[in-house]
Amino acid sequence: MTSTSPIKTGGSPTQAGAWRPMRTDDLGAVAEIADRVHEAYPEDPEIFAERLRLWPEGCWVYESDGALIAYVLSHPAIAFAPPPLNSLLGELPKVPTTYYIHDLALLPETRGQGAGSAIVRILLDGALRSGCPDVSLVAVNESAGFWGRHGFETVSVPALDAKLRSYDEDARFMVRPLV
Ligand SMILES: CC(C)(COP(=O)(O)OP(=O)(O)OC[C@H]1O[C@@H](n2cnc3c(N)ncnc32)[C@H](O)[C@@H]1OP(=O)(O)O)[C@@H](O)C(=O)NCCC(=O)NCCS
Structure with a gap:
């Protein structure tokens, strides 16, 4: 899809131009954003729905004038074990050892205005509260x-090389300590 128009949310609008927690009725719009932003790395709508079900506090959307223009998915996880692209988790680990940001995607017209940085700060706060040592x-x-x-910072983990290539030729595994 090449349109640059914003994507209407299924729910009622909240305040203009703000990150808010994702809802199940946002999932259609989230999948549309993903299709536009990640044409090269498609994921099935079930992936977004599962992450929202497993860890709703890590799933946010950016809503502006009743339209969704960005989303993020994140959750506690096991360190150095990023899931293969487009794969279901089944459940979250009982003892997480990292907080994993699965995807942050802004429509092109929304970039460069600080929205990405704003949600990273929110996620770092949530990760700290979840007790994970890093993100x-x-x-x-x-x-x-x-x-x-x-x-x-980029961390080189040879055992992850094949998995990273399944994302992107230049994909990098990155870690940020929290404590
Ligand atoms: C990458 C992305 C999340 C950044 O969000 P954003 O809202 O555009 O970023 P911000 O406006 O908060 O930018 C913060 C700073 O990072 C810089 N920056 C933004 N994107 C950058 C990039 N791809 N590479 C290097 N620097 C970047 C900005 O220039 C800005 O620098 P400044 O503080 O000196 O002004 C957004 O561009 C996006 O969704 N891209 C497409 C999907 C994607 O690549 N997601 C990441 C998948 S892991």
């Missing part, structure tokens, strides 16, 4: 510079 992610789309500005 980790797989950086794709040449986004490592953005994550670096938020204290994430």
Whole structure:
């Protein structure tokens, strides 16, 4: 899809231009944003629905004038074990050892205005409250510079190389300590 129009949410609008917790009736709009932002790494709608069911406090959308223009999915997880792309988790670990940011995606017209940084700060707060020692992610789309500005560093883990290539040729595993 190449349209740049915002995506209407299924729910009623909240205040304009703000991150708010994701709801199940946002999932259609979230999948549409994902299709537009991650054309090269498609994931099934079930993936978004599962993450929201498993850890709703880690799932947020950015709503502006009743339209969704960005989302993020995140949850406690096991360190150095990012899930393969487009895979269900089944359940979250009983004893998590990292807080994992699965995906942060803004529509192109929304970028460069601080919305990405605003939600990273919210996620870091949530991760700290969850008791995890660090936050980790797989950086794709040449986004490592953005994550670096938020204290994430690339960690080379040869055992993860094949999995990272399934995301993106230049995908990087990045970690940010919390304590
Ligand atoms: C990467 C992304 C989340 C950044 O969000 P954003 O709202 O545009 O970023 P911000 O406006 O908060 O930018 C914060 C800083 O990071 C910089 N930055 C933003 N994107 C960057 C990138 N891809 N590489 C390097 N620096 C970047 C900005 O220039 C800004 O720098 P400044 O503080 O000196 O002004 C957003 O561009 C996006 O959704 N991209 C497409 C999907 C994607 O790649 N997601 C990440 C998957 S792991």
